[in-house]
Amino acid sequence: MPTAVAHFGLPFASFYRAPNNPYVDRLLSQLRKKNIGRSDIPSFPKGAKGARASMRYLSQGNHLGILGDQKMNDGICADFFSRPTMTAPAAAALALKFNALIVTGYVRREGPARLVLEVSPPFDPHSYALPSQKRHDTIQKVTQILNDRLQEWITNRPGEWLWLHRRWDKKLYH
Template sequence: MTQTDPTRPITRQMRLEALFVRGLLALFRRIGPVRASNLGGWLCRTVGPRLPVSRIADTNLRMAMPELDGPARRAVIRDMWDNIGRNAGEFPHLATLPRNGGPGPGWDVVGAEHLVAQAARGGPVIFVSGHIGNWEMLPPAVARYGLPFSSFYRAPNNPLVDRILCDLRDEAMGQPVPLFAKGARGARGALGHILKGGHLGMLVDQKMNDGVEARFFGQPAMTAGAMAAMALRLRCPVIPGYVERLGPARLRIHVHPPLDLPDGGDRIQDQMDLTQHVNDWMEGIIRQHPGCWLWLHRRWNMQMHVKKPKK
């Protein structure tokens, strides 16, 4: 299930956009994963830093990593756009990228024992991650271990493009999985899914205005609280992981051990502690690979005064 509204009229512009997306994805598929990754990276790192939206990334970097000077911030933004483009180029190849440990296109897993143990244990589980590296590789990779998971989802405005992307995701997963709309209704659907023993994946690095105020890079950041609420209610495993980019269409999935769930007797405080723990974990990963995170989100409370670092 997705957010797409079947009653929404399809405009000529939507059809043209979908035609462009289909054509670009067909080109990426035809030239193979490595050349598609290289082409997508080149296109985005050439154009992206010049777009006005890159100012959001610069503002975020000034706030989160004030130790970076202007050239260092520009390098991170360029790397970010390169990664975005590579993700797009690799997208139609996710279903066929091999699982191997060699230098060519493909993916491997560090910490696979945690997936094997969870598959043997069974029951509900929450996978948490962020928009790091090629995050689209996480669902199909985890599914190969018998743990296909559903996700929260925000559909593109164009329902034709939405259908194209959903079909590619289902192809990569090897099966259709339910997707839940962001918001209260989606949260109820996700809770029902996980209560039945389902698996749920959550990218928890975006601002959630109706979430809880946790810290992220030392600054207040509204953060989704649903993950902690569901995990503590069910006492189910929370397994963090992320995708590291090693090269063109060469990806490494890092799976970490299940988090220790707080049990201090105060439900609200336990939820805050778990939410903060996940934010701290993700911050550590981003600091190691700043160019592989999607700095374009309006992640922090932007009304705060941000002191610009000296050049």
Template sequence: MASRWKQIGHRVEYALARALLYGFSRMAPQTASRLGAGTARMIGKWAPVSRIADINLRLIQPHLSDAERAYEVGKSWGHIGATLAELPHLPRLIRNEASGPGWTIAGEEHLLALRDHDGPIIFFSGHIGNWEMLPPIVASYGLAFAPFYREASNPLINRLIAALRQKAVGQAVPMFPKGARGARAAMAHLKNRGRLGVLGDQKMNDGIAATLFGEEAMTASATASFALKYQCIIVPGVMRRVGPARLHLRVEKPFMPVATGERQKDIEKLTQQLNDQLETWIREAPDQWLLLHRRWPRHFYARSEKPRA
């Protein structure tokens, strides 16, 4: 009986998601983005999870007042809502140097230089700006990659999102769910000189205790491990939202990880290097990061939630 109710719940969630995305798809991209942002901001201020975003901001921007943090948390909700609303419009967002919907890029020369590279590549980023736009932009340079992704608990919604991502990229690409099965498939993909995309800013309980903003943050070591094992070029890049349905990708200088022969130390060093890159990106615009995520250990939040003297 419990399983049947769960299936019914999944179908209801799926129907609501389909209806919501269809509604956004019938609007102009800027209108959908504005509506998604505004709705999320209104709902978000009442959501209990906003408390997590507030605690995260205390670490990232300790100089802010309570009112300023509340404002930044609202902006973060707005970016989440805009990202959702922009999903059905991604295939229609094209390079545009003027104003209006579309995208621009800095560091284009790095992607152009990699077009003829016949070895494995890892594109590294985080849940910043509209991260969903990163794959289609990179694919437009002939560098489509297979993304690692976290599966939704509802398999119907999971398939819906996967279909939207494939449509945005404009071609069929493999997608690897996080976990042992996905990791094995990703390793085989890189071994065959494939390209992989990783959003490396989420907590991984069985990862490495690297630091982020001076606090211990359990971090997935897969990116570093894969890159060192298969000598992958790592291409860091960050998405920014600069307006409604208007996005900007900054591609950092690609690099090849250095292997010294001490594999575990090399993995730890590279993992910390990637965390440092994420920290730099997040500091630039904390509100565009996924602030609602419990990025640090449980004791960090328990300590931060204690009443102030």
């Protein structure tokens, strides 16, 4: 997605989980930079260090992309396909903190070698905050909205989704 969006003039940084093989990690980093066309767009490692660096990056007025279909054991619980699912609250929390809009999107396949970027209209997470509501409740509500969007995309085109990790609690797979 970062590569596709960069072609439209809005490059954004993103989080990543580094491959275990350092040579593969270096190769992927080089390919990302080459395809984005700029070497100043960072990728932040998953975890506390990456989170701090991403907040500095956002505070400078830059854009950040977050992959929304990842399991996060220390995240918050939100429904996903009618199951309680540990979900990263970062998109909602960062958008609220930095007064940013959230833009969701995905890439769909149109043919053997044709991919199309689908982008939804931006939405303001502050519009879901009530004056009497705690920040955590707004983060919960916005995170649920993001899970609902992802679920809708998957339901509409299930053959285009592949997870290489377990999305739900391990007990569900036995």
